[in-house]
Amino acid sequence: MFDFSTVQDKETAAKVFEEAKEFLSLCHFGLQGITRTEDDVRKVVGKLKETKMAPLAFDTEMQFVPMVRELFSDYCCKVRLHCAVSYPMGRLLPASKMHALDRLRAIGVDDVCVCLDWQAVFSGRYKDIENEARQIVEEFQDDFYRVALVIPATLMSDTQIIETCRALDAAGTVSVKVNPGATLGVSFEEVALIRRNFPNRFDIHPSGNIRTLSDVLRYREMGCNNIHTAAALEITDDFIVKKLKEYGGI
Template sequence: MLQWCFYGKSTINSFVLFGRGGEAHSKGNENVNRAELAKLIEHTLLRPDATETEVRKLCSEALSHGFRGVSVNPAWTPLCAKLLKDHEVIIDTCIAFPLGASSARIKVEEARDALKNGADEIAMVINIGALKSGYNHYVEKEIATIVKATGGAPVKVILETSCLSKEEKIAACQMSLRAGASAIKTSTGFGAYGAREEDIRLIKETVGIHLDIKAAGGIRTYADVARMIDAGANYIGTSAGVGILDDLGEE
């Protein structure tokens, strides 16, 4: 996966794009590749009132713009699987969403059902109340159980950072790492606030290169993307992906 690192206050104007071999390529904003930017975006539709027409549009836009994936609720996974069959766009299905308050057994069944219906990746909301109650062993075991149940499919752990203290965020990241998760996602988009640079930096300091970081919630512009990637995010969850590409301009 490509990692974009932005430097300085004028992050929108200059960045370094690192390839898989670690080589650095400086570019100005006018030379930013739209296709590369699109590959960092998971096109998102998680509203409870989302319609079939909107889901079809989501998938169509993901294909036409070359987004990394789509992020949807479980009920729409089969339709997305049908529309995106034989394409590289991944389906990221969110479970126990947005509260995380389901039992571990229900989360496991929801994850298995999503994979059966065509999901490529699972994003699970942690049991926020259990974490805040100090039941860290339960939270870690729940994550590990879901990771095991998915049989190798990537599992993102959604923290809902707006609900957590600094210490709780660190603990959740450490537990996710030990439990075998593939990534940390900051927010559901339904909390008091979404992705913040300071949270991305804290997560990055905690997990290093061992887990990917998905910044999600409140990301609406290319400048927002630049700030999140500069802070350490690997990719972005947003419903504004098309507008973000338009911000960048035509190649």
């Protein structure tokens, strides 16, 4: 993380630090995946704690929630915990997804995303998508900070994206995560397509292969205030340097 002690003008340093906190607070950051170990997670939590900042949410697997909560128990900032359900292909049965969400609610996870069934998407079973989304929204929408439904947009045609979003709209969905990550990277075109066809309708969460400050700034210009990037800390460093140059701190 950028060393603010190297900035001679302490007023400028404090100003940029606050702006950097706000910048990171609109990004998801963490470590997910079934191959991750406790040591892997501890290292990432340690990196975040060095910043004295908090992301919008810290992404982790369900089995690590107690450990991560304990690791953040003495932290200077409150950190929301985020878990994904049926990641990345959405192939759990609806009842299993509901059970997982119920479990996450019970253990106090703050924020969740649920992957839609890719088979339903690619076979055009949009009514099934609508029914599953409605069940999730009606049961859990008010119990988490956000409940995002995840679509593999990079693998979908424009028509599939629009029809899937139409089903989610009918179900009362608020948040749509565009791509699960897992090597599927979001594009500006996918976000723009949803914005164009459903203006002011969805809270869109770009995800996957967001690696640069310019990427994040452009998604924010497009109205996205919930951005998933494993490079959040490095991008925040770039933001700090950019701001210090603007203010004459470097």
